Amino acid sequence: MATDRAADLVREPDEPQRATFIELLFDVVFAFALTRVSQQLLDSIDAGRRIEWLPVAETLVLSLAVWNVWVFTCWITSRFNRLSATIHVTISALILGSLLMAVGLPGAFDDRGLLFAGAYVGSQLGRPLIIILALGNHPRRRNQVRILCWAVGSGVFWIVGALLPAPFRLLLWTVGIGIDFLGVLLGWPVPGLGREHNAWWRFAGEHLAERYQQFFILALGESILFTGLTYGDGQLTFGRTLAFLFALGSTLLLWHIYFYQAGKALPDAMGRADHPGRLGRSSNFTQYALVAAVLVTAVANELAINDPFGDPRLAFVAVTLGGPAVFLAARLRFEWEVFGQRSLALVIGPVLLCALIPVMLHPPKLVASIVAAGVLASVAAVELVRRKRAGRAEPAPPF
Template sequence: MVAGRGTDLLRPATSSGRATFLELFFDLAFVAALTRVSQRFADVGDDTGWTLVTGLGRTLLLFLALWLIWSHTIWITSRYEPERPVIQAVVVGTMFAALVLAVTLPHAMEERALPFAVAYLMVMVVRPLVVAAALHGHPRQRVPFRLAAWSAASAPLWLVGALGPDRLRPPLWAAALAVDYLAWALGWPLPRLGSAGVGRWRIAGEHLAERHQQMFLIALGESILVIGAVFGGVDYSAGRIAAFTVAFTTSALLWRIYFHRAGRLLNEALGRTGMPGRLGTASERTHGLLVLSVLVTAVGYHLVIDDPFGPPRPTWLWFVVGGPALFLIARVRLDYEILGRVSWSRMIGLVVLLLVTTGLARWAPMVGLSVVAGVLALVALLDALRGRRRPLEDSVPQIGPESSGDTRAEE
């Protein structure tokens, strides 16, 4: 660690890996935002054809913008001491912007596009400049400057998309997000400075892992809210009571499958890795898929509880089957990242879901939800049987630090 001005902002090795109360408070804004994402997905649930595809694509785009902001925030609190006043101010400011994003999100592709874009850019451009100023010339100051530069480069796409015709907004914002995500993947390279080696970053790995786990639990909590809100707003019937029960069981199974072995060992894997930047980046992408899968699954709950034994709705399978299938794909990826192996129980579950999808298109929605719950129960059972035969293994991260021969200084 480099001594000098700005050093007191860095996380010391003795800093607690637990999330602070402010960070948990910050997550409340994202509860509201994720609720709006679920609502937008549900709004397109009855659409068909190209209308359904465009509706899903627009909502996915907004989710990716939210996820980028949340991910950058947890990296800030994993690299810098979250108890410092300037970092607390950054978190509170980001929370306000996230709340603006949540409020504007239902109509962000329509009349509220400008406040959505401005709130996003305030976080992506202004926040890193505040962090850079607080670092007072420390070598790590280059990273927030890089981020601000790249975000400023994509800003015209966000603003033109917000101010221009509605039909141009999705492609312009998709291009802007592509720039923002690509910049992060490349380490925000700049002329003469090169790129920031994220894989060499020293972060509080256990803190980052806990924040990923907490966001997954927040997404599960959102699914529980959907179940309760929808069931509480309709007339009770035997079919809806059954759908309510199966939906809750499905969320409980998602929790069980996530935390079996790899999900539980995430903290250990990121804590034991000497320089967990690369593993942390991979985990962030995997948890983005996991959170998205739970939100999509929750939309399936909404649709089925509302009309469990109505006519077959093939488009609903995007949510009823697609969400759990995406969850299993992401969970297989997490197993490989943490344990260095492929989970056959999850692969079996994924294959079964894909095989039965066509047949489920001919049955009432309740049948599809029940079959999905049965497949997830099978995965959980296979996990339990394997766990009884084998002790809990140590984490064997497949995405770790760069080779020791890389002697470039960490930024």
């Protein structure tokens, strides 16, 4: 029986690449989770002259945990047969765990720490455990055992941290999330089991690329929802309307810059990579940075819409210009991952945005939003002209 389950679980090369309906349902939960992350970040930004770094650090750790659950599940569905009963059970359990994480997220550093940490650890332990039981003695079982061992190690810090006050909780949870990401980088080495050489990971490249694209679209959708609700809940004044239009324009520009050439070519790049596992690992960090930048930009848009002609402070200017700067820097790395080259416009854009931060501390908030949108539009235009002259680039991943 275990042999039959293992044979059913192993993905065949000719299996369909498109995401299944249960994977899309899984993403719906993360739409809710992204909204909670955005709200957490919004609450973390001080309206005064200072940036409250402790709440921002807390939001960063929580967002990394949310991303980790999603991307680990994405890797599982790209390495195993997504139509098998085992994967359906796994994703169904993860839907519950992810929903509990989203519910516990706003109070994760208050009275809901144990709920958030328990749901996160349960998701990280349950996923490999279910697959281990289904694989039996199949060779792929070893890597899931390694992942489970590392999840147990990080889980100790998450659970113990949930029982301690907020400052100590942040410290232990930072160690916990650090262990999770270090495991990915090192291949989860375990005494007696060795480590997984992720250069040889076998991904369904088209499926993995599509999942990254879908999550990015999910983040953009959350940004549009955030922007629309903020604008609709207040008076439709000229200033708020102008801020809303520039917010929507910035979101569309983020979409265009992501998908133009590199975003569309990612599935092909996955297929051409000599070591798709290395490209998948590298893309993990790049895609997180891109999604995080979208969420930061959404928060900046809400702040501008709420008070377009208000006196800007460092916190507001930092997220308004910093969000697009991080996005362009991550998009620069994305360009390298797909084409093995870097664009000058994607280098200049982040530098220019950061240089403008001191200048934007004096004009009204709306001006900073307009400048951020202007830089994004300029980068998009330069990239469009460059690609038109050079012709369609062929993917050439450096992995």
